[in-house]
Amino acid sequence: MKIVIVGAGSIGSYLAGRLSAENQDVVLIENDPVRAAEAQSSLDILVVTGNGASPSVLESVDVADADLLIAVSSNDGVNLLACHTAANLGAKRTVARVEDPGLREGLSGLNVDVVIDPGGTAAHELVQLVQQGGVSDLVEFGGGALVLVGGMVQQGSWIHGRSLSDLRSEVFQFEWVAAVIVRSGTTIIGHGDVEIQGGDHLLMMVTRGHVEEASAFMGLTPRVISRAVILGSTHLAELTAQELLDSGLDVVVVDPDADRCRSLAESIGQALVINGELTDPATLREVGLNRRDAVLALTGWDEINILACLLSRALGAASTIARINNGQIRGLLSNEAIDATVSSRLAAANAILRFVRRGRIHSVATFADTEAEAIELEVSPTSKSIDQRILDLPLPDEVVVGGIIRGEEAFVPQGMTIIESGDVLIIFSLPSEIAAVESLFSE
Helix, strand or coil, X not given: CEEEEEXXXXXXXXXXXXXXXXXXXXXXXXXXHHHHHHHHHHCCCEEEECCCCCHHHHHHCCHHHCCEEEECCCCHXXXXXXXXXXXXXXXXXXXXXXXXXXXXXXXXXXXXCEEECHHHHHHHHHXXXXXXXXXXXXXXXXXXXXXXXXXXXXXXXXXXXXXXXXXXXXXXXXXXXXXXXXXXXXXXXXXXXXXXXXXCEEEEXXXXXXXXXXXXXXXXXXXXXXXXXXECCCHHHHHHHHHHHHCCCEEEEEECCHHHHHHHHHHCCCCEEEECCCCCHHHHHXXXXXXXXXXXXXXXXXXXXXXXXXXXXXXXXXXXXXXCCCHHHHHHCCCCCCCEEECHHHHHHHHHHHHHXXXXXEEEEEECCXXXXXXXXXXXXXXXXXXXXXXXXXXXXXXXXXXXXXXXXXXXXXXXXXXXXXXXXXXXXXXXXXXXXXXXXXX
């Protein structure tokens, strides 16, 4: 598949690297010469310096032959124009990143097939994380019928040193599958002989209503949050503040820019807005952090977000969540100080990747510290997997079936579960095996 990406920011570069690693034919267009040079030095793809909305630039990369154009620059107008121009030149499908809600209205005639707002997706994820204080990941599948719960296995936990097969025979009060374990940066797919260790980042699939049981399984302590303190005044911060207010929480927003504070106070009048330095302990003490507060550091700078979370935890916050786009940094953090992270980059990737994947895929989820993906895939009526038990399927070792949605029913399967036509499977896989998985369930 030929894919043209406009914009070499955090989202564009991440997508380019991930898709290139899967042997997609990727071309990246970036208007900033310095950023273009940085991308060229770090990515094994063609990087073109120029305006991604320019017909001449798009023609120079043969956009007419492109299966997909993804416009994810920081400029909404450029993204829309790039999609419109590319479609007129012959690109088969287009995806645009558009954060301004005003621009998302009335797009008919602009030849944009899909519009994504990473901030809106990340804001929804943040609200879920605040409401389920203590976990690091919450991803819904099948409209929330199945939930992927992530957390750091606590040191001294009773599951330390136990194999998944042993735990399966002992913990049967709720349906669960340990899908992925991330240990010291290494991804381990959850098969029966894998032993859990304290400090593992564990991703578990459970059915709706069993998030608390999954948290307790990992040794996490439930936290009741009544107030959210948001640090920063970004687009993501504003969206999250409004969603948290709508969910019934008290909200405080802190930002060093006085003009921005005045603007926020007008747009989200129910929130308390404080003008102050985010990494100044005096500012955080003024907020009066306590054990019923969740702190969300949502500036555009990873370093500020990390430091602000560390200070907030030291000053008494019950829970801290940081916006971090650099996945390498996320893998080095201790969950003792930062409970969870979100990334607009990952939110955008999850929205876009399902348009890249072929087959009957409904959604894709990627994660901050592992290359593993969760794909929601419908079994084709012609698939050779139909009427076979999961344990008899020729699945690669790097793959596990974590959930099945069958009509109105959603459940976590066992090895003896028989695949049926029309089943929607939630499958965890390393990128190298996704093509084989799609082939098995689609052909």
